[in-house]
Amino acid sequence: MTTKIFVPRDAAALSVGADKIAEAVGAQARQRGLDVTIIRNGSRGMLWLEPLVEVETAQGRVAYGPVRAGDVASLFEAGFLSGGAHRLGLGLTERIPFFARQQRLTFARCGIIDPLSLDDYKAHGGFAGLTKALALAPAAIVEDVSKSGLRGRGGAAFPTGIKWRTALAAAADQKYIVCNADEGDSGTFADRMIMEGDPFALIEGMAIAGLAVGATRGYIYIRSEYPHAFAVINEAIRSAEAAGLVGKAIMGRGPAFHLEARLGAGAYICGEETSLLDSLEGKRGQVRAKPPLPAISGLFGKPTVINNVISFTSVPWIMAHGAKAYADYGMGRSRGTLPVQLAGNVKHGGLFETAFGISLRALVEEIGGGTHSGRPLRAVQIGGPLGAYHPAHQLDTILDYEALAAINGMVGHGGIVVFDDSVDMAKQARFAMEFCAVESCGKCTPCRIGSRRGVEVIDKMMAGDHRAENRVLLEELCTLMTDGSLCAMGGLTPLPVMSALTHFPDDFEKPTLPLAAE
Amino acid sequence: MVGAHTKTSEMPAEFDEIRARLVIARLAHLEGALLPILHELSHEFGYVDVRAVPLLAEALNISRADVHGTISFYHDFKTSPQGRHVLKLCRAEACQAMGCETLVTHLAKTHHLAPGDTTQDQALSVETVYCLGNCALSPAAMLDGALIGRLDQDQLDQIVLDATGMRS
Numbered sequence: 001m002t003t004k005i006f007v008p009r010d011a012a013a014l015s016v017g018a019d020k021i022a023e024a025v026g027a028q029a030r031q032r033g034l035d036v037t038i039i040r041n042g043s044r045g046m047l048w049l050e051p052l053v054e055v056e057t058a059q060g061r062v063a064y065g066p067v068r069a070g071d072v073a074s075l076f077e078a079g080f081l082s083g084g085a086h087r088l089g090l091g092l093t094e095r096i097p098f099f100a101r102q103q104r105l106t107f108a109r110c111g112i113i114d115p116l117s118l119d120d121y122k123a124h125g126g127f128a129g130l131t132k133a134l135a136l137a138p139a140a141i142v143e144d145v146s147k148s149g150l151r152g153r154g155g156a157a158f159p160t161g162i163k164w165r166t167a168l169a170a171a172a173d174q175k176y177i178v179c180n181a182d183e184g185d186s187g188t189f190a191d192r193m194i195m196e197g198d199p200f201a202l203i204e205g206m207a208i209a210g211l212a213v214g215a216t217r218g219y220i221y222i223r224s225e226y227p228h229a230f231a232v233i234n235e236a237i238r239s240a241e242a243a244g245l246v247g248k249a250i251m252g253r254g255p256a257f258h259l260e261a262r263l264g265a266g267a268y269i270c271g272e273e274t275s276l277l278d279s280l281e282g283k284r285g286q287v288r289a290k291p292p293l294p295a296i297s298g299l300f301g302k303p304t305v306i307n308n309v310i311s312f313t314s315v316p317w318i319m320a321h322g323a324k325a326y327a328d329y330g331m332g333r334s335r336g337t338l339p340v341q342l343a344g345n346v347k348h349g350g351l352f353e354t355a356f357g358i359s360l361r362a363l364v365e366e367i368g369g370g371t372h373s374g375r376p377l378r379a380v381q382i383g384g385p386l387g388a389y390h391p392a393h394q395l396d397t398i399l400d401y402e403a404l405a406a407i408n409g410m411v412g413h414g415g416i417v418v419f420d421d422s423v424d425m426a427k428q429a430r431f432a433m434e435f436c437a438v439e440s441c442g443k444c445t446p447c448r449i450g451s452r453r454g455v456e457v458i459d460k461m462m463a464g465d466h467r468a469e470n471r472v473l474l475e476e477l478c479t480l481m482t483d484g485s486l487c488a489m490g491g492l493t494p495l496p497v498m499s500a501l502t503h504f505p506d507d508f509e510k511p512t513l514p515l516a517a518e
Numbered sequence: 519m520v521g522a523h524t525k526t527s528e529m530p531a532e533f534d535e536i537r538a539r540l541v542i543a544r545l546a547h548l549e550g551a552l553l554p555i556l557h558e559l560s561h562e563f564g565y566v567d568v569r570a571v572p573l574l575a576e577a578l579n580i581s582r583a584d585v586h587g588t589i590s591f592y593h594d595f596k597t598s599p600q601g602r603h604v605l606k607l608c609r610a611e612a613c614q615a616m617g618c619e620t621l622v623t624h625l626a627k628t629h630h631l632a633p634g635d636t637t638q639d640q641a642l643s644v645e646t647v648y649c650l651g652n653c654a655l656s657p658a659a660m661l662d663g664a665l666i667g668r669l670d671q672d673q674l675d676q677i678v679l680d681a682t683g684m685r686s
Contacts, residue, residue: 012652015667047654050667186610189651224557224594225606225650227663262550263557266593268648282552283584284591300549342654344615349654372616381611385648417612417653431614435648441591 004056010043011228018051024072042197044111045351057083063090110197129319141212147323149335154308155412166295167213170303175215178306181222182271185384187343187415191309195229199236205312210257223264268439329355344417361395375420383412386492388499425504430458432496447490450481464512533567565596601643603681606660612653642681
């Protein structure tokens with residue numbers, strides 16, 4: 001009888017040597033005449049344990065990690081094929097506290113199945129949502145998504161149901177479904193993980209959106225920094241088409257739905273939905289003024305539903321289990337679950353899917369285990385480069401769209417980047433402006449010029465040049481960028497800047513070294 | 519599937535108008551064809567030669583200015599040949615929190631290489647990138663399309679030595 005061994009193919013696992021581990025496991029098994037099947041699964045999301053090798057046993061899947069190539073022989077000697085004890089042994093994967101504490105709806109299959117096996121996908125509930133949707137009228141699908149309370153997981157948190165309803169109501173000869181997989185926020189990798197670990201979930205979610213609004217074409221715009229995700233999605237689209245699940249007729253009996261993946265070209269701004277649409281059209285990725293909304297006039301001027309990867313991949317679960325079941329998770333106006341990504345200087349970094357309502361402290365300290373360096377935590381940045389820096393005393397805030405907004409922060413795409421006490425917050429504020437200057441599309445002046453002036457003003461403050469006056473100037477500049485920018489790039493860059501200035505003023509007041517003497 | 523080729527150590531081909539036209543003709547039918555074609559030209563030649571601009575404008579019925587504007591907008595599209603190996607160093611916040619700037623300083627001090635540089639023998643180009651999606655295993659980098667996590671100075675030294683010592 002063959003023993004199933006799981007070695008992830010997730011890019012993060014590959015980045016610490018998963019391919020070598022898979023090779024070594026195969027070679028050792030052959031040498032020992034053992035019958036094993038190596039499955040290249042997605043990641044379970046416990047990235048500090050990667051490469052995490054799992055063995056299927058009668059008791060369940062047993063985990064070992066982080067495994068280095070030199071450990072493989074000793075794993076065989078310890079009898080890991082039957083779950084034998086080893087210093088890297090972690091017991092049953094599902095009982096590892098980081099995993100056991102989660103509420104995995106969207107990521108239910110990620111790390112468990114072979115990402116490119118349609119049989120695996122179906123055996124784990126795949127296409128149940130699409131099957132249900134096929135039996136419903138478009139308006140009923142939209143109603144379910146609305147009732148679930150799902151809000152855009154890309155960062156803007158706009159109610160998904162409203163977007164879909166607008167696109168459904170728009171009459172046109174062609175409508176589009178566009179997936180925003182331009183996950184450029186530092187500290188986030190949920191889109192990448194699910195595209196690599198459960199790509200059919202995205203295809204299913206987009207097909208449901210197609211049914212809901214009457215769109216027959218879909219594009220997945222993936223950033224070029226994600227070559228692994230791009231390859232997996234392309235392969236998944238090919239097999240879904242070959243199996244007749246999408247393409248000429250959804251599941252062989254519905255309307256057409258043609259899907260294509262496209263590659264970005266290294267521009268952060270293309271994560272902004274209207275820039276992304278221009279980029280898909282083959283242009284400079286410049287922001288469009290709204291209105292018109294993309295739902296009315298989007299890709300090539302046609303009604304377009306554009307959502308983030310996690311928004312789409314949440315929909316199959318909602319359709320399969322019901323809007324109420326999804327809305328039962330979460331709190332207030334933040335319903336359902338969020339894949340939180342713990343990143344940066346954190347001991348247990350990875351993806352933790354949980355209902356809204358958990359405290360930041362529980363996430364960072366209990367689940368994340370504090371800093372990787374072991375030094376005191378000084379700040380966390382939530383929501384990517386446009387998100388605020390929060391000092392340690394704000395960690396008792398609850399993870400919820402409104403609660404974070406109340407402390408001048410934002411959930412964004414759910415990334416939490418941890419910094420220890422070696423961080424210089426003036427430098428971080430400067431970087432926020434610098435990043436905006438580098439990545440601004442250039443269409444509006446507050447963002448294009450404001451960010452450059454922002455760098456200069458912070459440089460002067462750091463150099464001790466008219467600090468009080470320049471502080472006032474920086475605050476005025478931030479107000480102007482917030483009020484006057486066309487999109488969130490210029491509009492939210494002041495968030496990290498002002499939060500650094502508000503919570504960590506001392507970092508801007510450091511004594512300066514005297515300039516060149518005489 | 520268009521694009522996302524893993525860069526290998528082979529020398530990029532010299533620009534050749536006929537081959538450029540073939541690439542363009544193969545993809546021009548796509549909706550929004552310009553980006554897929556630019557990716558494919560980059561793969562074919564290692565960069566987008568300025569001589570491709572009029573060919574693209576003609577094939578897609580857009581102005582040369584539109585083509586130039588698009589090429590110059592995106593960090594990925596280079597207008598001159600890059601090194602045989604490309605190392606992208608992530609310098610975004612999650613990697614900053616784990617000391618990526620120390621690695622940048624080390625690269626400058628020890629190897630006299632700054633982001634944006636290519637070694638004289640065209641062996642290695644170093645670029646800054648903002649986020650590779652490996653933020654729980656930072657500092658991250660990407661060498662010729664392969665993702666690297668928990669990058670440290672020793673590994674960085676080895677990458678530079680392997681790339682510059684390798685003759686292909």
